[in-house]
Amino acid sequence: MSVFSCVIKDVKRYDQKVLYGFVIALTKIGFWAVLNYRLGKLMREQIKIPILKQILWFLTGLTRLVINIITGIDIPYSANIGGGFKICHFGTIFISSKVVIGDNCTIHQGVTIGKGGHNTETDEPVIGNDVFIGANATVIGAITIGSRVRIGSNVCCYKSINDDMTVVANRIRVIKHENSSVT
DSSP states (O other): OOHHHHHHHHHHTTOSSHHHHHHHHHTOHHHHHHHHHHHHHHHHHHOOOHHHHHHHHHHHHHHHHHHHHHHOEEOOTTSEEOSSOEESSOSSEEEOTTOEEOSSOEEOTTOEEEOSSSOTTTOSOEEOSSOEEOTTOEEESSOEEOTTOEEOTTOEEOSOBOTTOEEOOOOOOOOOOTTOSOO
16 A cells, blocks of 8 residues: 555544545644654655665654654654554554554554564564554554454553454452551
């Protein structure tokens, strides 16, 4: 899928009318990070002239740093993210370098998607299409998340999940200590 068609799919997640959706998307800070990822990946992969490539590597690295500082979202250009990617709320979002994310995925603030160990070649998740990842969820390790999966808030997902599943965190437990003044 081309970068242009991915951006169109990203925009359509905000509104089906592309022009209106683009205006709305530009007001969403999460979209800034996704657009920066798309354009940076395009420039890094398509430009073949050596001196121009070095200049673009520097500029795209600089824009990634600025986006990271402004938004708290870190998406490396080496990640592989399908079209229709939507970040609903910005802040403290980290996606590792070799992660694969399918089409029409949605993530919220505080999400980490990345390595679960020391093997840098094979220790990153593959996420299917139409996946929702709730606030502060963590998806780590060499696992596969199927399509149409819903991962709830505060879930630490370290095992593969089949298609059409919903994963939620354990319910809270109150532990009362005898010497505690809090009940």
